[in-house]
Amino acid sequence: MANTSTIARGGDQSPAPGRRRRSSARPNRASGLPPWAVPYVLLVPGLLVIAGLLLYPLFQLIVMAFQKVGIPQIKGTRPAEWVGWDNFTRIFDNDIFWSSLRNTVLFAVIAVSLSLVVGTAVGVLLHKLGKKMSLLVVVGCMFAWAVPPVAQGVIWRWLFDADAGIINWALNMLPDGLSTALFGRADWTGEPWLNDAFSLYVVLIFCVVWAGFPFIAVSVLAGLKGIPTELYEAARVDGSGAWLTFRKITLPLLKPVFAVLTVLSIIWDFKVFSQLYVLMNGPTNREGFNLSMYAVAEAFKAPPKMGSGAAISVVLTVILLIVTVFYVRQIVKQEEM
Amino acid sequence: MSPLARKRLGKILLNGAGVAVFIYAIFPVYWMVSTGFKANDQIFTTDFIPFPTHFTFEHFERVLTEGVAGNSIWLYMRNSAIVAIGTVLIGSLVALLSATAIARFRFKGRGTFLIVLLIVQMIPAEALLIPLFLNVKRLGLYDQLLGLIVIQIGLTLPFGIWMLRTFVAAVPKTLEEAAWIDGASRMTTFWKVLFPLVAPGLVATSIFSFITAWNELIFALYLMSGSEGYTMPVALQFFFGQRGTDWGAIMAGSTLMTLPVVVFFLLVQRRMVSGLVAGAVKG
Numbered sequence: 072m073a074n075t076s077t078i079a080r081g082g083d084q085s086p087a088p089g090r091r092r093r094s095s096a097r098p099n100r101a102s103g104l105p106p107w108a109v110p111y112v113l114l115v116p117g118l119l120v121i122a123g124l125l126l127y128p129l130f131q132l133i134v135m136a137f138q139k140v141g142i143p144q145i146k147g148t149r150p151a152e153w154v155g156w157d158n159f160t161r162i163f164d165n166d167i168f169w170s171s172l173r174n175t176v177l178f179a180v181i182a183v184s185l186s187l188v189v190g191t192a193v194g195v196l197l198h199k200l201g202k203k204m205s206l207l208v209v210v211g212c213m214f215a216w217a218v219p220p221v222a223q224g225v226i227w228r229w230l231f232d233a234d235a236g237i238i239n240w241a242l243n244m245l246p247d248g249l250s251t252a253l254f255g256r257a258d259w260t261g262e263p264w265l266n267d268a269f270s271l272y273v274v275l276i277f278c279v280v281w282a283g284f285p286f287i288a289v290s291v292l293a294g295l296k297g298i299p300t301e302l303y304e305a306a307r308v309d310g311s312g313a314w315l316t317f318r319k320i321t322l323p324l325l326k327p328v329f330a331v332l333t334v335l336s337i338i339w340d341f342k343v344f345s346q347l348y349v350l351m352n353g354p355t356n357r358e359g360f361n362l363s364m365y366a367v368a369e370a371f372k373a374p375p376k377m378g379s380g381a382a383i384s385v386v387l388t389v390i391l392l393i394v395t396v397f398y399v400r401q402i403v404k405q406e407e408m
Numbered sequence: 409m410s411p412l413a414r415k416r417l418g419k420i421l422l423n424g425a426g427v428a429v430f431i432y433a434i435f436p437v438y439w440m441v442s443t444g445f446k447a448n449d450q451i452f453t454t455d456f457i458p459f460p461t462h463f464t465f466e467h468f469e470r471v472l473t474e475g476v477a478g479n480s481i482w483l484y485m486r487n488s489a490i491v492a493i494g495t496v497l498i499g500s501l502v503a504l505l506s507a508t509a510i511a512r513f514r515f516k517g518r519g520t521f522l523i524v525l526l527i528v529q530m531i532p533a534e535a536l537l538i539p540l541f542l543n544v545k546r547l548g549l550y551d552q553l554l555g556l557i558v559i560q561i562g563l564t565l566p567f568g569i570w571m572l573r574t575f576v577a578a579v580p581k582t583l584e585e586a587a588w589i590d591g592a593s594r595m596t597t598f599w600k601v602l603f604p605l606v607a608p609g610l611v612a613t614s615i616f617s618f619i620t621a622w623n624e625l626i627f628a629l630y631l632m633s634g635s636e637g638y639t640m641p642v643a644l645q646f647f648f649g650q651r652g653t654d655w656g657a658i659m660a661g662s663t664l665m666t667l668p669v670v671v672f673f674l675l676v677q678r679r680m681v682s683g684l685v686a687g688a689v690k691g
Contacts, residue, residue, distance in 0.1 A: 281433075342532040381538050392530065
């Protein structure tokens with residue numbers, strides 16, 4: 072008897088706390104949403120955009136890399152044909168793929184190192200300059216930084232123009248002896264920089280480093296401002312020279328900044344497109360392709376080969392995602408999110 | 409050398425280096441603008457002409473009145489502006505909602521979302537061109553500015569959220585709590601307290617998205633079929649084909665395209681700093 076009544080009472084009471092919690096939560100919230108749901112509701116539009124415009128297309132890209140997608144598939148008259156690894160084996164057999172990969176990697180390595188060196192030097196310089204001078208240089212850098220990539224390409228194409236370009240004029244101004252010693256030639260009149268893949272990339276490096284160094288300089292400057300001056304005073308008291316101070320104090324303290332800047336520059340320079348497009352006047356010079364240009368040229372040539380284009384894009388994306396892993400790790404390490 | 413003379417020499421060298429960097433940074437931009445103002449005899453020459461002594465508006469006038477590829481330059485400018493403004497209006501609202509969620513709430517899946525955000529930022533847009541091209545075609549958005557707007561929203565959103573997040577986090581929570589205690593609803597708190605304080609950050613983020621959308625070449629090139637719908641970056645390419653290479657017109661055109669970006673850029677730099685520094689509790 073006693074037992075059953077206990078059970079009955081327990082069974083009667085147990086749902087009560089839940090009921091109480093629910094009823095107490097309601098009157099406080101005017102919008103009628105339980106508090107735990109608010110962030111999720113706020114995230115819905117963002118998640119939809121990211122899923123629909125970035126993640127799903129990425130998935131489609133990977134699927135397409137294993138399919139044949141030509142005119143009938145683009146028109147939607149015939150479903151895509153599954154071809155397995157064919158797209159990959161075909162592009163790996165193509166010399167243009169390997170020259171594109173080489174161009175992409177070599178360009179990124181050189182452009183990233185140069186931008187980092189120039190940017191860091193300018194950042195240190197900005198830190199040492201007086202207030203007015205520093206502002207002047209920063210404003211100058213802002214201009215280089217703000218020029219749209221397409222206009223950057225236009226500007227450098229003009230500077231390196233074969234007939235009326237100022238670079239050929241400047242090289243002709245060098246004393247003949249010096250010019251011969253440096254480049255093995257003295258006459259630069261009409262030098263067509265943009266016709267040959269190698270010199271095309273020389274111009275592209277000039278262009279990208281010029282446009283890319285301001286961001287690095289400003290970031291390094293921000294990092295330098297965060298280093299306490301006592302450290303430098305202590306180093307000076309101990310008799311440390313400028314180079315030693317830079318190597319032993321500045322570099323180690325700015326290591327996280329450099330890590331992020333390096334990875335970001337690699338990612339940007341790996342997929343450079345607009346500037347290259349303008350400099351080579353559209354996808355014309357196959358020897359001068361990089362991976363993104365090759366993918367686009369393959370996908371939109373006549374007749375279009377979207378499947379092989381997708382396969383090339385997948386290669387590019389995989390390389391970039393590997394680099395991204397380092398970036399994400401660095402960010403997670405230094406920022407409390 | 410006396411220490412004083414050494415110090416002075418160091419200062420001169422330092423300032424000299426500063427001037428050199430300034431010239432290095434600004435000269436190519438100056439060269440673009442000045443070429444746009446030079447008469448043709450001073451453009452097509454193997455000599456170095458530092459200033460346009462035969463100053464002329466003829467290239468700007470030609471670009472503005474004749475346009476390129478059969479359309480007025482204003483049409484391309486308008487297309488660019490529509491895409492960029494559309495991207496900013498929709499994109500920054502979405503970014504603000506997401507940024508508020510991750511900066512103001514601790515919830516399950518937040519860490520994962522942040523990591524996904526960092527990773528999708530790095531997916532090369534060039535790689536997504538092929539699937540997005542097919543999707544846009546299937547949805548009937550091919551050759552329409554709306555298609556470009558939708559895609560630009562996707563491309564600019566991850567960074568927009570990432571950037572806005574710090575601005576939202578910088579607004580002290582105590583302000584919102586005070587509003588709550590005074591009986592304001594969640595919506596009122598958001599619009600009357602959080603929104604005005606995040607506004608500078610929102611401006612900075614919007615300008616960033618505007619610049620990205622304004623500058624974008626590859627989608628604007630492949631998702632449009634006729635020259636009617638092309639944006640400025642694509643229109644600039646046409647100058648190269650027309651009547652040989654008309655460098656005066658190209659330089660005038662790219663100056664016109666660069667101008668709004670430079671203005672916005674100088675604005676955003678200030679805003680970013682003031683948005684980060686301006687504290688709301690200090691007053």
